[in-house]
Amino acid sequence: MRQLPIEQQILLVAQIAALVALSARMSWDGLNKIYVYFFGYLVVELLQLLVPVFVPLDSRLYRDAYVVTQALVICFSTLVVLELYSIVLRGLPGIGNLSRRYIKATLVLAVLISLIPMSLEQTPNTVTGYLFIFQRPIMTSLLVFILLIMAFLAYYPVPLGRNVLVYLSGYVVYFVTNATTIFIRNLGHYWSRPISDVQMLVYFTCLAFWLFALSRSGETKRMVVGHQWDPSDEGRLLAQLEAINASLLRSGKK
Protein backbone atom coordinates (compact mmCIF):
# COMPACT_ATOMS: atom_id res chain seq x y z
CA MET A 1 0.00 0.00 0.00
CA ARG A 2 1.38 3.42 -1.02
CA GLN A 3 2.03 5.86 1.79
CA LEU A 4 2.85 9.56 1.93
CA PRO A 5 6.57 10.35 2.35
CA ILE A 6 7.56 10.93 5.96
CA GLU A 7 7.92 14.73 5.70
CA GLN A 8 4.46 14.96 4.12
CA GLN A 9 2.97 12.83 6.87
CA ILE A 10 4.41 15.24 9.43
CA LEU A 11 3.13 18.24 7.48
CA LEU A 12 -0.28 16.61 7.09
CA VAL A 13 -0.62 16.15 10.84
CA ALA A 14 0.59 19.74 11.41
CA GLN A 15 -1.94 21.07 8.86
CA ILE A 16 -4.80 19.14 10.44
CA ALA A 17 -3.84 20.47 13.87
CA ALA A 18 -3.56 24.03 12.53
CA LEU A 19 -6.92 23.77 10.72
CA VAL A 20 -8.68 22.46 13.82
CA ALA A 21 -7.08 25.18 15.97
CA LEU A 22 -7.93 27.93 13.47
CA SER A 23 -11.55 26.78 13.13
CA ALA A 24 -11.86 26.67 16.92
CA ARG A 25 -10.27 30.11 17.27
CA MET A 26 -12.62 31.60 14.67
CA SER A 27 -15.68 30.08 16.38
CA TRP A 28 -14.45 31.29 19.78
CA ASP A 29 -13.94 34.85 18.50
CA GLY A 30 -17.19 34.85 16.53
CA LEU A 31 -15.30 35.40 13.29
CA ASN A 32 -17.03 32.40 11.70
CA LYS A 33 -20.21 34.50 11.51
CA ILE A 34 -18.41 37.34 9.71
CA TYR A 35 -16.23 35.25 7.40
CA VAL A 36 -18.77 32.53 6.67
CA TYR A 37 -17.21 31.28 3.44
CA PHE A 38 -13.72 31.31 4.89
CA PHE A 39 -14.93 29.16 7.75
CA GLY A 40 -16.66 26.84 5.24
CA TYR A 41 -13.42 26.70 3.29
CA LEU A 42 -11.50 25.62 6.40
CA VAL A 43 -14.03 22.87 7.07
CA VAL A 44 -13.80 21.55 3.49
CA GLU A 45 -9.99 21.68 3.65
CA LEU A 46 -10.09 19.74 6.90
CA LEU A 47 -12.31 17.11 5.30
CA GLN A 48 -9.89 16.83 2.39
CA LEU A 49 -6.89 16.43 4.66
CA LEU A 50 -8.62 13.72 6.64
CA VAL A 51 -9.23 11.64 3.49
CA PRO A 52 -5.68 10.16 3.25
CA VAL A 53 -5.87 9.29 6.95
CA PHE A 54 -8.79 6.92 6.37
CA VAL A 55 -8.58 5.96 2.68
CA PRO A 56 -5.59 4.21 0.98
CA LEU A 57 -3.74 6.59 -1.35
CA ASP A 58 -3.74 4.21 -4.33
CA SER A 59 -7.45 3.48 -4.22
CA ARG A 60 -10.03 4.80 -6.66
CA LEU A 61 -12.06 6.05 -3.70
CA TYR A 62 -9.18 8.32 -2.65
CA ARG A 63 -8.95 9.80 -6.15
CA ASP A 64 -12.70 10.44 -6.32
CA ALA A 65 -12.80 11.90 -2.81
CA TYR A 66 -9.83 14.14 -3.64
CA VAL A 67 -11.42 15.40 -6.87
CA VAL A 68 -14.76 16.15 -5.19
CA THR A 69 -13.23 17.89 -2.16
CA GLN A 70 -10.76 19.79 -4.36
CA ALA A 71 -13.63 21.06 -6.52
CA LEU A 72 -15.33 22.26 -3.34
CA VAL A 73 -12.09 23.89 -2.16
CA ILE A 74 -11.83 25.77 -5.48
CA CYS A 75 -15.45 26.99 -5.17
CA PHE A 76 -14.89 28.10 -1.59
CA SER A 77 -11.61 29.86 -2.50
CA THR A 78 -13.53 31.98 -5.01
CA LEU A 79 -16.32 32.69 -2.53
CA VAL A 80 -13.79 33.58 0.17
CA VAL A 81 -12.16 36.26 -1.99
CA LEU A 82 -15.51 37.73 -3.03
CA GLU A 83 -16.67 37.65 0.59
CA LEU A 84 -13.58 39.50 1.72
CA TYR A 85 -14.19 42.37 -0.68
CA SER A 86 -17.88 42.57 0.00
CA ILE A 87 -16.96 42.98 3.70
CA VAL A 88 -14.36 45.65 2.95
CA LEU A 89 -16.60 47.68 0.68
CA ARG A 90 -19.84 47.20 2.61
CA GLY A 91 -21.47 50.33 4.00
CA LEU A 92 -19.62 52.79 1.78
CA PRO A 93 -22.37 54.21 -0.48
CA GLY A 94 -20.05 56.95 -1.74
CA ILE A 95 -18.02 54.42 -3.71
CA GLY A 96 -20.66 51.65 -3.90
CA ASN A 97 -21.36 51.86 -7.64
CA LEU A 98 -17.77 52.68 -8.46
CA SER A 99 -16.41 49.64 -6.63
CA ARG A 100 -19.04 47.34 -8.17
CA ARG A 101 -18.07 48.44 -11.67
CA TYR A 102 -14.39 48.18 -10.82
CA ILE A 103 -14.86 44.63 -9.49
CA LYS A 104 -16.73 43.55 -12.64
CA ALA A 105 -14.00 44.93 -14.90
CA THR A 106 -11.33 43.44 -12.64
CA LEU A 107 -12.91 39.99 -12.75
CA VAL A 108 -12.99 39.99 -16.56
CA LEU A 109 -9.39 41.20 -16.73
CA ALA A 110 -8.24 38.65 -14.16
CA VAL A 111 -9.86 35.76 -16.06
CA LEU A 112 -8.35 36.92 -19.37
CA ILE A 113 -4.86 37.22 -17.86
CA SER A 114 -5.13 33.81 -16.22
CA LEU A 115 -5.96 32.15 -19.54
CA ILE A 116 -2.75 33.38 -21.24
CA PRO A 117 -0.42 30.58 -20.03
CA MET A 118 -2.96 27.86 -20.96
CA SER A 119 -1.39 27.30 -24.38
CA LEU A 120 1.80 26.14 -22.64
CA GLU A 121 0.06 23.56 -20.50
CA GLN A 122 -0.21 19.92 -21.55
CA THR A 123 -3.51 18.25 -22.41
CA PRO A 124 -4.35 16.09 -19.40
CA ASN A 125 -5.10 12.38 -19.61
CA THR A 126 -6.37 11.81 -16.08
CA VAL A 127 -9.27 13.14 -14.03
CA THR A 128 -6.91 14.88 -11.61
CA GLY A 129 -5.02 16.31 -14.61
CA TYR A 130 -8.26 17.92 -15.83
CA LEU A 131 -8.88 19.24 -12.33
CA PHE A 132 -5.45 20.91 -12.26
CA ILE A 133 -6.05 22.38 -15.72
CA PHE A 134 -9.18 24.06 -14.35
CA GLN A 135 -7.67 24.91 -11.01
CA ARG A 136 -4.64 26.83 -12.29
CA PRO A 137 -6.58 29.59 -14.17
CA ILE A 138 -8.98 29.95 -11.24
CA MET A 139 -6.13 30.38 -8.75
CA THR A 140 -4.32 32.76 -11.12
CA SER A 141 -7.43 34.84 -11.72
CA LEU A 142 -8.05 35.06 -7.96
CA LEU A 143 -4.47 36.23 -7.53
CA VAL A 144 -4.78 38.90 -10.24
CA PHE A 145 -8.15 39.90 -8.80
CA ILE A 146 -6.60 40.39 -5.36
CA LEU A 147 -3.78 42.42 -6.90
CA LEU A 148 -6.17 44.76 -8.72
CA ILE A 149 -8.49 45.16 -5.74
CA MET A 150 -5.49 45.96 -3.55
CA ALA A 151 -4.61 48.69 -6.03
CA PHE A 152 -8.14 50.11 -5.55
CA LEU A 153 -7.77 49.98 -1.76
CA ALA A 154 -4.37 51.65 -1.97
CA TYR A 155 -5.89 54.47 -4.08
CA TYR A 156 -8.99 55.17 -1.98
CA PRO A 157 -8.77 55.61 1.81
CA VAL A 158 -11.21 52.77 2.46
CA PRO A 159 -11.05 51.76 6.13
CA LEU A 160 -9.53 48.30 6.48
CA GLY A 161 -9.80 46.08 9.52
CA ARG A 162 -6.52 44.53 10.65
CA ASN A 163 -8.05 41.09 10.06
CA VAL A 164 -8.64 41.98 6.41
CA LEU A 165 -4.95 42.77 5.94
CA VAL A 166 -4.05 39.49 7.66
CA TYR A 167 -6.38 37.53 5.37
CA LEU A 168 -5.02 39.32 2.33
CA SER A 169 -1.39 38.57 3.20
CA GLY A 170 -2.16 34.89 3.75
CA TYR A 171 -4.17 34.57 0.55
CA VAL A 172 -1.53 36.21 -1.56
CA VAL A 173 1.15 33.78 -0.41
CA TYR A 174 -1.22 30.82 -0.67
CA PHE A 175 -2.52 31.65 -4.17
CA VAL A 176 0.94 32.48 -5.54
CA THR A 177 2.27 29.11 -4.34
CA ASN A 178 -0.77 27.21 -5.55
CA ALA A 179 -0.94 28.81 -8.98
CA THR A 180 2.82 28.35 -9.54
CA THR A 181 3.06 24.74 -8.39
CA ILE A 182 -0.01 23.70 -10.38
CA PHE A 183 1.34 25.51 -13.45
CA ILE A 184 4.66 23.64 -13.16
CA ARG A 185 2.71 20.38 -12.87
CA ASN A 186 0.57 21.29 -15.89
CA LEU A 187 3.73 21.94 -17.92
CA GLY A 188 4.48 18.27 -17.55
CA HIS A 189 7.16 18.43 -14.87
CA TYR A 190 6.32 15.77 -12.35
CA TRP A 191 8.60 16.73 -9.47
CA SER A 192 5.63 15.61 -7.48
CA ARG A 193 7.33 15.18 -4.12
CA PRO A 194 9.21 18.49 -3.86
CA ILE A 195 6.23 20.38 -5.30
CA SER A 196 3.85 18.82 -2.76
CA ASP A 197 6.38 19.48 0.04
CA VAL A 198 6.56 23.17 -0.84
CA GLN A 199 2.79 23.46 -1.22
CA MET A 200 2.11 21.77 2.11
CA LEU A 201 4.76 23.75 3.95
CA VAL A 202 3.51 27.09 2.61
CA TYR A 203 -0.09 26.18 3.36
CA PHE A 204 0.83 25.21 6.92
CA THR A 205 2.69 28.53 7.33
CA CYS A 206 -0.39 30.45 6.11
CA LEU A 207 -2.65 28.55 8.53
CA ALA A 208 -0.27 29.23 11.41
CA PHE A 209 -0.09 32.91 10.43
CA TRP A 210 -3.90 33.21 10.36
CA LEU A 211 -4.15 31.30 13.62
CA PHE A 212 -1.91 33.74 15.48
CA ALA A 213 -2.72 36.99 13.67
CA LEU A 214 -6.53 36.84 13.42
CA SER A 215 -8.43 38.06 16.43
CA ARG A 216 -11.71 39.56 17.53
CA SER A 217 -9.99 42.90 18.17
CA GLY A 218 -8.67 42.81 14.59
CA GLU A 219 -12.21 43.57 13.45
CA THR A 220 -12.36 46.86 15.30
CA LYS A 221 -8.74 47.89 14.84
CA ARG A 222 -8.77 49.74 11.58
CA MET A 223 -6.00 50.89 9.32
CA VAL A 224 -7.84 53.83 7.83
CA VAL A 225 -5.46 56.26 6.37
CA GLY A 226 -1.86 56.06 7.37
CA HIS A 227 -2.23 55.32 11.05
CA GLN A 228 -3.72 52.88 13.53
CA TRP A 229 -7.33 53.62 14.26
CA ASP A 230 -8.86 53.92 17.68
CA PRO A 231 -12.56 54.59 18.39
CA SER A 232 -12.02 58.28 19.18
CA ASP A 233 -10.50 58.75 15.72
CA GLU A 234 -13.87 58.04 14.14
CA GLY A 235 -15.55 61.05 15.73
CA ARG A 236 -12.49 63.17 14.99
CA LEU A 237 -12.49 62.21 11.30
CA LEU A 238 -16.19 62.95 10.93
CA ALA A 239 -15.75 66.33 12.64
CA GLN A 240 -12.82 67.00 10.34
CA LEU A 241 -14.87 66.13 7.26
CA GLU A 242 -17.71 68.37 8.45
CA ALA A 243 -15.23 71.22 8.96
CA ILE A 244 -13.77 70.66 5.47
CA ASN A 245 -17.29 70.65 4.06
CA ALA A 246 -18.10 73.91 5.83
CA SER A 247 -14.86 75.46 4.63
CA LEU A 248 -15.64 74.44 1.04
CA LEU A 249 -19.14 75.86 1.31
CA ARG A 250 -17.73 79.13 2.67
CA SER A 251 -15.18 79.47 -0.12
CA GLY A 252 -17.84 78.49 -2.67
CA LYS A 253 -19.97 81.45 -1.61
CA LYS A 254 -17.07 83.93 -1.92
Added chain:
Amino acid sequence: MQLILPIALVLAVLAACFVGLFWRLASRFDARNCTAEWLDDFSLESYAPMERLLGQGDLEFLASQPGYRAEIAKRLMAERRKIFASYLGHLVRDFNQLIKIGKLMIVFSTEDRQEFAYSLWRQQLRFYAGVCSMWLQLALYPLGWTATDAHRLVAALTAMRDQVQMLSSPSQTRFQTI
Protein backbone atom coordinates in the same frame (compact mmCIF):
# COMPACT_ATOMS: atom_id res chain seq x y z
CA MET B 1 13.22 23.40 -18.07
CA GLN B 2 13.66 26.49 -20.26
CA LEU B 3 10.44 27.89 -18.73
CA ILE B 4 11.89 28.06 -15.22
CA LEU B 5 13.49 31.46 -15.82
CA PRO B 6 10.31 33.12 -17.19
CA ILE B 7 8.29 31.63 -14.31
CA ALA B 8 10.83 32.94 -11.80
CA LEU B 9 10.69 36.33 -13.50
CA VAL B 10 6.89 36.49 -13.40
CA LEU B 11 7.00 35.45 -9.74
CA ALA B 12 9.54 38.15 -8.95
CA VAL B 13 7.41 40.80 -10.68
CA LEU B 14 4.31 39.58 -8.84
CA ALA B 15 6.14 39.61 -5.53
CA ALA B 16 7.38 43.15 -6.18
CA CYS B 17 3.83 44.28 -7.05
CA PHE B 18 2.38 42.77 -3.88
CA VAL B 19 5.15 44.13 -1.66
CA GLY B 20 4.67 47.57 -3.22
CA LEU B 21 0.90 47.40 -2.72
CA PHE B 22 1.16 46.21 0.88
CA TRP B 23 3.61 49.02 1.59
CA ARG B 24 1.23 51.48 -0.02
CA LEU B 25 -1.71 50.09 1.97
CA ALA B 26 0.24 50.36 5.18
CA SER B 27 1.41 53.90 4.46
CA ARG B 28 -1.69 55.47 3.00
CA PHE B 29 -1.97 59.18 3.65
CA ASP B 30 -2.80 60.37 7.11
CA ALA B 31 -6.32 61.77 7.27
CA ARG B 32 -5.31 63.95 10.19
CA ASN B 33 -3.35 66.12 7.74
CA CYS B 34 -6.46 66.90 5.70
CA THR B 35 -7.84 69.75 7.77
CA ALA B 36 -10.27 72.58 7.18
CA GLU B 37 -7.51 74.99 8.32
CA TRP B 38 -5.36 73.93 5.39
CA LEU B 39 -8.29 74.49 3.07
CA ASP B 40 -8.95 77.93 4.57
CA ASP B 41 -5.31 78.93 4.03
CA PHE B 42 -5.19 77.50 0.54
CA SER B 43 -5.11 80.20 -2.10
CA LEU B 44 -4.68 80.01 -5.84
CA GLU B 45 -3.43 83.61 -5.93
CA SER B 46 -0.08 82.56 -4.49
CA TYR B 47 0.66 80.91 -7.84
CA ALA B 48 0.10 84.08 -9.88
CA PRO B 49 3.87 84.92 -10.10
CA MET B 50 4.49 81.54 -11.71
CA GLU B 51 2.89 82.65 -14.92
CA ARG B 52 5.40 85.43 -15.51
CA LEU B 53 8.52 84.04 -13.80
CA LEU B 54 9.95 82.61 -17.00
CA GLY B 55 8.37 85.15 -19.32
CA GLN B 56 10.48 87.09 -21.80
CA GLY B 57 9.14 90.52 -20.78
CA ASP B 58 11.55 91.03 -17.88
CA LEU B 59 14.49 89.90 -19.99
CA GLU B 60 13.62 92.37 -22.73
CA PHE B 61 13.38 95.14 -20.16
CA LEU B 62 16.73 94.11 -18.68
CA ALA B 63 18.36 94.09 -22.11
CA SER B 64 17.24 97.67 -22.72
CA GLN B 65 19.05 98.90 -19.59
CA PRO B 66 22.53 100.47 -19.76
CA GLY B 67 25.36 98.19 -18.59
CA TYR B 68 23.46 95.06 -19.58
CA ARG B 69 25.54 91.92 -20.06
CA ALA B 70 24.37 88.49 -21.23
CA GLU B 71 25.67 86.83 -18.02
CA ILE B 72 23.28 88.94 -15.94
CA ALA B 73 20.30 87.59 -17.87
CA LYS B 74 21.70 84.09 -17.65
CA ARG B 75 22.12 84.28 -13.88
CA LEU B 76 18.67 85.83 -13.45
CA MET B 77 17.00 83.10 -15.48
CA ALA B 78 18.89 80.34 -13.61
CA GLU B 79 17.61 81.74 -10.31
CA ARG B 80 14.12 82.11 -11.67
CA ARG B 81 14.14 78.53 -12.89
CA LYS B 82 14.97 77.43 -9.35
CA ILE B 83 12.12 79.54 -7.97
CA PHE B 84 9.79 78.20 -10.63
CA ALA B 85 10.74 74.60 -9.74
CA SER B 86 10.00 75.34 -6.10
CA TYR B 87 6.58 76.79 -7.04
CA LEU B 88 5.95 73.67 -9.11
CA GLY B 89 6.73 71.47 -6.10
CA HIS B 90 4.25 73.45 -3.99
CA LEU B 91 1.66 73.25 -6.74
CA VAL B 92 1.97 69.45 -6.87
CA ARG B 93 1.76 69.23 -3.06
CA ASP B 94 -1.38 71.39 -2.99
CA PHE B 95 -2.91 69.38 -5.80
CA ASN B 96 -2.19 66.10 -3.97
CA GLN B 97 -3.69 67.51 -0.79
CA LEU B 98 -6.86 68.48 -2.67
CA ILE B 99 -7.00 64.99 -4.17
CA LYS B 100 -6.72 63.45 -0.70
CA ILE B 101 -9.55 65.63 0.58
CA GLY B 102 -11.62 64.72 -2.47
CA LYS B 103 -11.02 61.00 -1.95
CA LEU B 104 -11.89 61.21 1.75
CA MET B 105 -15.12 63.02 0.93
CA ILE B 106 -16.02 60.47 -1.73
CA VAL B 107 -15.35 57.43 0.47
CA PHE B 108 -17.21 58.75 3.50
CA SER B 109 -20.08 60.33 1.59
CA THR B 110 -23.61 59.08 2.20
CA GLU B 111 -24.49 59.55 -1.48
CA ASP B 112 -23.11 57.81 -4.53
CA ARG B 113 -20.13 59.80 -5.84
CA GLN B 114 -19.20 57.71 -8.85
CA GLU B 115 -19.16 60.58 -11.32
CA PHE B 116 -16.99 62.70 -9.06
CA ALA B 117 -14.61 59.82 -8.59
CA TYR B 118 -14.19 59.46 -12.36
CA SER B 119 -13.81 63.16 -12.75
CA LEU B 120 -11.14 63.38 -10.02
CA TRP B 121 -9.25 60.55 -11.64
CA ARG B 122 -9.31 62.24 -15.05
CA GLN B 123 -8.17 65.54 -13.52
CA GLN B 124 -5.35 63.74 -11.74
CA LEU B 125 -4.13 62.09 -14.94
CA ARG B 126 -4.28 65.36 -16.85
CA PHE B 127 -2.47 67.23 -14.10
CA TYR B 128 0.38 64.73 -13.76
CA ALA B 129 0.82 64.68 -17.53
CA GLY B 130 1.01 68.48 -17.37
CA VAL B 131 3.59 68.36 -14.55
CA CYS B 132 5.78 65.92 -16.51
CA SER B 133 5.62 68.16 -19.54
CA MET B 134 6.46 71.18 -17.37
CA TRP B 135 9.55 69.49 -15.91
CA LEU B 136 10.65 68.66 -19.45
CA GLN B 137 10.15 72.25 -20.55
CA LEU B 138 12.09 73.45 -17.53
CA ALA B 139 14.96 71.11 -18.37
CA LEU B 140 14.99 72.33 -21.96
CA TYR B 141 14.73 76.00 -20.99
CA PRO B 142 18.53 76.66 -20.98
CA LEU B 143 18.69 75.17 -24.48
CA GLY B 144 16.39 77.86 -25.75
CA TRP B 145 12.94 76.32 -25.33
CA THR B 146 11.21 79.20 -23.59
CA ALA B 147 7.59 78.25 -24.24
CA THR B 148 6.61 77.27 -20.67
CA ASP B 149 2.92 77.29 -19.94
CA ALA B 150 2.35 77.47 -16.19
CA HIS B 151 -1.14 78.78 -16.75
CA ARG B 152 -2.42 75.32 -17.72
CA LEU B 153 -1.20 73.75 -14.49
CA VAL B 154 -2.66 76.50 -12.33
CA ALA B 155 -5.91 76.07 -14.26
CA ALA B 156 -5.81 72.33 -13.52
CA LEU B 157 -5.35 73.11 -9.81
CA THR B 158 -8.29 75.53 -10.00
CA ALA B 159 -10.39 72.85 -11.67
CA MET B 160 -9.48 70.39 -8.93
CA ARG B 161 -10.38 72.91 -6.23
CA ASP B 162 -13.73 73.46 -7.99
CA GLN B 163 -14.31 69.70 -8.21
CA VAL B 164 -13.69 69.27 -4.50
CA GLN B 165 -15.87 72.29 -3.83
CA MET B 166 -18.70 70.60 -5.71
CA LEU B 167 -18.41 67.65 -3.34
CA SER B 168 -19.42 69.82 -0.41
CA SER B 169 -23.08 69.65 0.43
CA PRO B 170 -25.25 71.81 2.67
CA SER B 171 -27.40 68.84 3.78
CA GLN B 172 -27.26 67.68 7.39
CA THR B 173 -26.28 64.03 6.85
CA ARG B 174 -23.19 64.45 4.76
CA PHE B 175 -20.78 61.88 6.12
CA GLN B 176 -21.26 58.56 7.77
CA THR B 177 -19.58 56.57 10.45
CA ILE B 178 -17.85 53.36 9.44
